[in-house]
Amino acid sequence: MNIALADIRHNLGRFLLTCLGLGLLMGVALSMVGIYQGVVAEALALSRSLAADVWVVESGTRGPFAEASRLPGDAREMVQRVPGVAAAGSITLRTAEARTPQGLIRVQVMGYEPGRPGGPSALKTGRGLGGARFEVVADQRAQLAVGATVLLGGDRYTVVGTTRGLVASGGDPLLFMTLRDSQELQFKLAPPAARRASAAGAGAGSIDSINAVIAKLHAGADANAVAETLRRWKHLAALTDAEQSELLTRSVVNRARVQLGMFTVVLLFVSAVIIALIIYTMTMDKLREIATLKLIGAPDRTIVGLVLQQALILGGLGYAAATVLVFSVRDVFPRAVALGVAEVAIMAGIIGTICVLGSLLSIRAALRIEPQQALGS
Amino acid sequence: MITPLVRIERLSKTFGSGDTAVRALVDVDLVIGPGEVVGLKGPSGSGKSTLLNVIACILEPTSGRFSLNGDTIWDGRYLATDLRRLRRERIGFIFQFHNLLPFLNAIDNVALAMTLAGVPAAEARRRAADLLDYLQVGKRATAMPARLSGGEAQRVAIARALANRPRIILADEPTAALDSERARVVMDLLRHVAREQEAAVLVVTHDEKIFDRFDRMVSLRDGRIEDDLRRAA
Ligand SMILES: Nc1ncnc2c1ncn2[C@@H]1O[C@H](COP(=O)(O)OP(=O)(O)O)[C@@H](O)[C@H]1O
Numbered sequence: 001m002n003i004a005l006a007d008i009r010h011n012l013g014r015f016l017l018t019c020l021g022l023g024l025l026m027g028v029a030l031s032m033v034g035i036y037q038g039v040v041a042e043a044l045a046l047s048r049s050l051a052a053d054v055w056v057v058e059s060g061t062r063g064p065f066a067e068a069s070r071l072p073g074d075a076r077e078m079v080q081r082v083p084g085v086a087a088a089g090s091i092t093l094r095t096a097e098a099r100t101p102q103g104l105i106r107v108q109v110m111g112y113e114p115g116r117p118g119g120p121s122a123l124k125t126g127r128g129l130g131g132a133r134f135e136v137v138a139d140q141r142a143q144l145a146v147g148a149t150v151l152l153g154g155d156r157y158t159v160v161g162t163t164r165g166l167v168a169s170g171g172d173p174l175l176f177m178t179l180r181d182s183q184e185l186q187f188k189l190a191p192p193a194a195r196r197a198s199a200a201g202a203g204a205g206s207i208d209s210i211n212a213v214i215a216k217l218h219a220g221a222d223a224n225a226v227a228e229t230l231r232r233w234k235h236l237a238a239l240t241d242a243e244q245s246e247l248l249t250r251s252v253v254n255r256a257r258v259q260l261g262m263f264t265v266v267l268l269f270v271s272a273v274i275i276a277l278i279i280y281t282m283t284m285d286k287l288r289e290i291a292t293l294k295l296i297g298a299p300d301r302t303i304v305g306l307v308l309q310q311a312l313i314l315g316g317l318g319y320a321a322a323t324v325l326v327f328s329v330r331d332v333f334p335r336a337v338a339l340g341v342a343e344v345a346i347m348a349g350i351i352g353t354i355c356v357l358g359s360l361l362s363i364r365a366a367l368r369i370e371p372q373q374a375l376g377s
Numbered sequence: 378m379i380t381p382l383v384r385i386e387r388l389s390k391t392f393g394s395g396d397t398a399v400r401a402l403v404d405v406d407l408v409i410g411p412g413e414v415v416g417l418k419g420p421s422g423s424g425k426s427t428l429l430n431v432i433a434c435i436l437e438p439t440s441g442r443f444s445l446n447g448d449t450i451w452d453g454r455y456l457a458t459d460l461r462r463l464r465r466e467r468i469g470f471i472f473q474f475h476n477l478l479p480f481l482n483a484i485d486n487v488a489l490a491m492t493l494a495g496v497p498a499a500e501a502r503r504r505a506a507d508l509l510d511y512l513q514v515g516k517r518a519t520a521m522p523a524r525l526s527g528g529e530a531q532r533v534a535i536a537r538a539l540a541n542r543p544r545i546i547l548a549d550e551p552t553a554a555l556d557s558e559r560a561r562v563v564m565d566l567l568r569h570v571a572r573e574q575e576a577a578v579l580v581v582t583h584d585e586k587i588f589d590r591f592d593r594m595v596s597l598r599d600g601r602i603e604d605d606l607r608r609a610a
Pocket residue numbers: 392393399400401419420421422423424425426427428
């Protein structure tokens with residue numbers, strides 16, 4: 001017979017409730033790990049989907065995600081002429097409030113020229129943008145089905161396709177539209193003074209402005225060399241895709257990443273303290289039984305085994321509950337919860353370690369229990 | 378000469394120190410040989426439980442000396458290194474309160490004592506079942522302690538104490554929870570075990586109804602042995 005299991009069975013309801021409570025706590029820690037991973041994955045998803053080789057942005061900036069960047073509309077043609085560039089496309093990026101059937105949501109509007117680099121490389125449902133106006137491809141995060149309509153800047157757009165996992169660094173879903181639609185939207189949403197200035201065709205405020213040019217290179221062309229060439233152009237800065245990815249994880253989502261990371265550490269720490277306390281309470285509740293075991297001659301090995309096995313069963317069941325919980329509700333999280341086998345396994349290892357370390361105090365206390373504590377009524 | 382199973386020499390136990398010190402045992406001498414069934418009586422607080430606990434290596438004495446089975450256990454300090462092993466292999470203790478583990482049923486409570494001593498689980502269960510039958514609680518083998526009556530629990534506890542066939546059997550008022558009929562059955566059993574296993578049996582009791590079941594009656598008063606009467610054979 002296994003006395004650790006026998007004791008658990010004896011107080012099964014209470015033990016399972018404790019496991020469940022602990023499971024909730026571990027579930028929060030586990031989803032935090034998933035959200036951490038999700039933030040990094042999401043930050044890279046857009047640039048990965050756009051599959052740019054070189055990003056061309058306003059001189060002196062590191063746009064268009066980390067910093068604001070504005071280029072004249074004809075920048076694309078300049079980029080196109082650079083040796084090594086196979087194709088180039090203009091893009092715009094801005095956040096906007098969209099009125100959807102579900103209500104007002106914040107979206108990241110991205111304008112691009114269908115047929116040129118800049119659109120999503122894969123669709124979940126529907127089709128990509130054609131040349132038609134007032135069509136959008138929306139990310140599934142916006143919860144818009146193909147055929148739904150969205151109001152943006154007073155115009156009605158129809159959803160023709162959806163993507164998966166394309167969100168801005170803040171978690172807002174991407175909404176793709178044609179460059180022309182996006183430029184008009186930009187104009188409509190601009191403050192009145194700026195609108196008057198751009199209507200007058202004044203410089204940087206011109207309606208024909210974009211935020212970046214995405215370049216795809218010929219096979220064999222060196223991205224660094226092309227970027228170097230572009231940097232020498234007046235008013236242009238260029239980043240290779242590697243530099244852009246680095247910037248996205250290091251700079252754009254860095255704060256979120258560090259915050260989530262710290263939060264995860266704090267949660268794990270809190271879990272560790274709570275697990276240690278639960279194990280301690282569980283052990284001290286059995287003070288008389290442990291004293292009795294010593295009275296009938298049970299060696300320390302038996303006592304240590306009792307505490308340790310119960311701690312590991314507690315942690316194991318709690319973590320199993322946490323995993324089931326997180327995986328069944330991950331889709332209703334507002335942000336992606338990216339958890340794979342590796343994350344779940346690493347967390348299991350951490351929880352196991354916490355359980356073992358958390359038992360040490362209780363084991364010490366249990367070994368100090370005197371057999372005569374079982375005597376008397 | 379036959380080696381005594383229990384030999385106690387000038388043994389004292391003092392709880393606390395200074396003004397509040399309680400001298401629970403004072404210069405106790407006691408020798409119990411194989412097959413002897415010894416009763417221990419005395420008023421409450423006279424040191425009976427203390428004496429049993431010292432012999433069971435649950436309480437450390439203050440001075441004196443004692444040996445079990447010819448091995449010196451305590452002489453100013455414990456000479457045996459593994460007291461719990463001693464307890465599980467050589468001593469059967471029937472506590473005043475049954476002290477069964479609440480999360481194990483009757484048979485597992487008995488079998489555990491054997492598995493702790495290295496008996497394989499299947500054999501332990503078989504022997505535990507035999508012991509419970511012998512003590513007439515075989516029908517309650519799968520009952521949890523909380524569901525046992527006082528008498529049943531006490532008999533399961535006796536089965537546990539006898540599980541590893543110890544040669545030193547200590548019992549602290551084992552018949553207190555039993556009616557006189559059952560109390561006699563338990564005492565006869567202990568006598569039987571003493572004879573069969575050549576064990577020394579030391580039983581604390583107030584129960585005059587069973588005084589005739591002892592070969593010897595030791596009386597304690599204020600921690601001292603008042604008299605030690607051997608029944609004429
Ligand atoms: N753990 C202890 N701490 C202090 N005093 C104790 C302790 N155990 C017993 N005593 C004292 O020792 C004396 C003998 O107690 P005990 O052996 O239990 O007597 P009995 O079993 O004969 O009733 C009593 O005065 C009791 O109060």
